[in-house]
Amino acid sequence: xxxxxxxxxxxxxxxxxxxxxxxxxxxxxxxxxxxxxxxxxxxxxxxxxxxxxxxxxxxxxxxxxxxxxxxxxxxxxxxxxxxxxxxxxxxxxxxxxxxxxxxxxxxxxxxxxxxxxx
Amino acid sequence: xxxxxxxxxxxxxxxxxxxxxxxxxxxxxxxxxxxxxxxxxxxxxxxxxxxxxxxxxxxxxxxxxxxxxxxxxxxxxxxxxxxxxxxxxxxxxxxxxxxxxxxxxxxxxxxxxx
Numbered sequence: 001x002x003x004x005x006x007x008x009x010x011x012x013x014x015x016x017x018x019x020x021x022x023x024x025x026x027x028x029x030x031x032x033x034x035x036x037x038x039x040x041x042x043x044x045x046x047x048x049x050x051x052x053x054x055x056x057x058x059x060x061x062x063x064x065x066x067x068x069x070x071x072x073x074x075x076x077x078x079x080x081x082x083x084x085x086x087x088x089x090x091x092x093x094x095x096x097x098x099x100x101x102x103x104x105x106x107x108x109x110x111x112x113x114x115x116x117x118x
Numbered sequence: 119x120x121x122x123x124x125x126x127x128x129x130x131x132x133x134x135x136x137x138x139x140x141x142x143x144x145x146x147x148x149x150x151x152x153x154x155x156x157x158x159x160x161x162x163x164x165x166x167x168x169x170x171x172x173x174x175x176x177x178x179x180x181x182x183x184x185x186x187x188x189x190x191x192x193x194x195x196x197x198x199x200x201x202x203x204x205x206x207x208x209x210x211x212x213x214x215x216x217x218x219x220x221x222x223x224x225x226x227x228x229x230x231x232x
Contacts, residue, residue, distance in 0.1 A: 037223075043206060045161070045223040091160060105175075106221060108160035 002027045004094050006109035013082055014117050021077045021112045023092030034075045035093040082116045089113045121145050124209050124224035131199055132232050139194040139227045141209030150192040153208040161208055204231045
């Protein structure tokens, strides 16, 4: 069965601190995709990143970076020099690749609520 | 400009009174999804359409129905809302090329059941 675990329910940091959000996944598929989404208080889920299972290269986008390690089934997300605007709930998600033409389901973790205080 | 638009943003209904939530998209995406997100929980897929093909998740209650009259619009009908159906309902779209891609979410419709 596919499963995504975000063990950190809530994290609180002070502005400019670095923070890492953990994500551990389980899947029997050899081909899959991993995602991070941000959900600000307004409610919509904002796409941050997608990685496929064959690409373990770490990625950096501005203050955001992602560390994908298949050996430990982890896909962790780090925010460097956090800002108040980073306060949100962050979801890690897993999807299988479905070549039948229909989309695979996104399995979400329970989310980590990040509070960045000034 | 918003690409996935949900209406209404907030809906209050009475126990057992049917409600319809709508979703429209300007992306011309093949796939449209409805997720249910209860307070402090992860979004849970209810069903999705690939073009006109309807795909229901096994554990989605019969109380939830959906319609997709054309590419741009998709509706979620809750026939007899119960207190447990109070949640945020999220619509999402994707291009459905056969490989999982980015999902574009609307801002959600928050349903309150009195």
